[in-house]
Amino acid sequence: MELNHTPISFELIREVINKDQRPVTLSPKVKDRINQCKNYLDHRLKSQKETFYGINTGFGFLAHKKINDTDLHDLQLNLVRSHACGLGSEVPPEIVRLMLLLKAISLSFGHSGVQQITVERLLDFFNHDILPVVYTQGSLGASGDLAPLAHLALPLIGEGEVYLQGEKMSGEEMLKRMNWKPIELESKEGLALLNGTQFMLAYGIHIQMWAEHLSANADKIAALSLDGFYCTLEPFHPAIHAIRPHKGQVKTAAVIRELLSDSEIANQKKSQIQDPYSFRCIPQVHGATKDVLAYTRQVFETELNSVSDNPNIFVEEELILSGGNFHGQPLALALDYLGIAIAELASISERRIFQLLSGVRDLPLFLVANPGLNSGLMIPQYTAASIVSKNKQLATPASVDSIPSSNNQEDHVSMGANAATKCLKILENFHHILAIELINASQALHFRAPLQTGSRLRPMLEAFREEVPFVDYDRLLYKDIHAAVRFLSEWRG
Secondary structure (H helix, E strand, O other): OEEOOOOOOHHHHHHHHHOOOOOOEEOHHHHHHHHHHHHHHHHHHHHOOOOOOOOOEOOHHHHHOEOOHHHHHHHHHHHHHHHOOOEEEEOOHHHHHHHHHHHHHHHOOOOOOOOHHHHHHHHHHHHOOEEEOOEEEOOOOOOOOHHHHHHHHHHHHOOOEEEEOOEEEEHHHHHHHHOOOOOOOOOOHHHHHHOOOHHHHHHHHHHHHHHHHHHHHHHHHHHHHHHHOOOOOHHHOHHHHHOOOOHHHHHHHHHHHHHOOOOOOOOOOOOOOOOOHHHHOHHHHHHHHHHHHHHHHHHHHHHHOOOOOOOEEEOOOOEEEOOOOOOOHHHHHHHHHHHHHHHHHHHHHHHHHHHHOOOOOOOOHHHOOOEOOEOOOHHHHHHHHHHHHHHHHHOOOOOOOOOOEHHHOEOOOOOHHHHHHHHHHHHHHHHHHHHHHHHHHHHHHHOOOOOOOOOOOHHHHHHHHHHOOOOOOOOOHHHHHHHHHHHHHHOOO
16 A cells, blocks of 8 residues: 555555555655655754754743754654653553554645654554554543554664564564664654654554444344244335434334344244333444444544644645644544444343343253253353443543543643543453353354244354253353354454
8 A cells, every 4th residue: 555645445455454565655646745845844943043842942831931943853852762751551452553654644745844754663663563662551532642642753873672583572673673774763754753742543443443343243043033033124224214214223122123134033923012122222333333333443544544744834835833733632532432333232241141041042051952951142141241240440530530631731632542442342342241242142042943034044043053052961162252252343243
């Protein structure tokens, strides 16, 4: 892929990160734009005695401190070193790799005043799978993701730590092995590297892609549960959704109708008048999450094609402007919203698990033939309930919080980084709950034989049965749950 200032889509990002053989490079147009911006900045600094925030001043509360021209290199170097204060667990490698790509994209628009070699080195890291060690804690989500991005930048100057082909080493050792020289940071470069939303955004894009995959599988598993619980398809009739036409709701109802259109179970005449909400309201609940996913995708895609460092340089207008594009509020709100929406998918999934175990509608108690002697699938529901409760705690918005920093110069922050890390945990928890529902649904369908579910669902069910056999008596179920989690990671049918 060549960065050339055309809009970058989610699909393109997905393709690039999944195809190692396709390196990312800068087009001649982008290189020219980067160099024009850098040259303009150098000219302004030499020809005028102006003061520009973070370029020839201190940072944050120290913005009033003018820095001598001879110290500008040390100013940027000190910034990167002093801000690398991350704690907590290491950021997952797939997210670090996204951070590298996103930071390079943001700097490539030519409003940041960086050297071409700096952007190219970020892409070198991405293309060679050299992953800086970045930590999850330390960002307030305003002034950008300062601490995480400082750790991302340290190896550029031969400091910090990286993983090279899976081996952890110092940034200095990595440069030696790659026969690269450290980047000599020039005016504004440290600030351009550290200001930005690439930590929050990398999490957001990663979560979005994975949530879309799990959301689609949630519909399939819910359809299996509908048949397992011997539900009526009346709540999915298009007339119902035409008079409340939320896009996600209409789409979900259509998906369920299609999945179960030829189901021998669904087409049986039922005696019950209504089904529980967790089955009857699948279009309304799953659909609402689809609408959230559509919104958050738009937010993340806009940010993906944006410049989020500060100050910003506008060569044609001959302007250097200090603003607040690094503030993560749009991402923080989107990540909180997405976390709540995913938590609701997990919550309704757990309720279907509970209903399937209740010993009604000709299903044995806890979905095992000899309950009492066998506990069957009783305890996986406990596990799901515990995880749902944890998600309720995690779904409390981070973006409503703020705490002042830099001696009250940075007095309102987004907390988008905290929103990002907890949203990922909510998603992981949902993944696990959905795996438990798949175990329960497939178990229930066994007791509906010889009637079969819809033909579009049978390949998934048959493939799953190869990984997780029918539970006819008590066994080590954690192995089945882990196998179900792996299955959902890989299933693309």
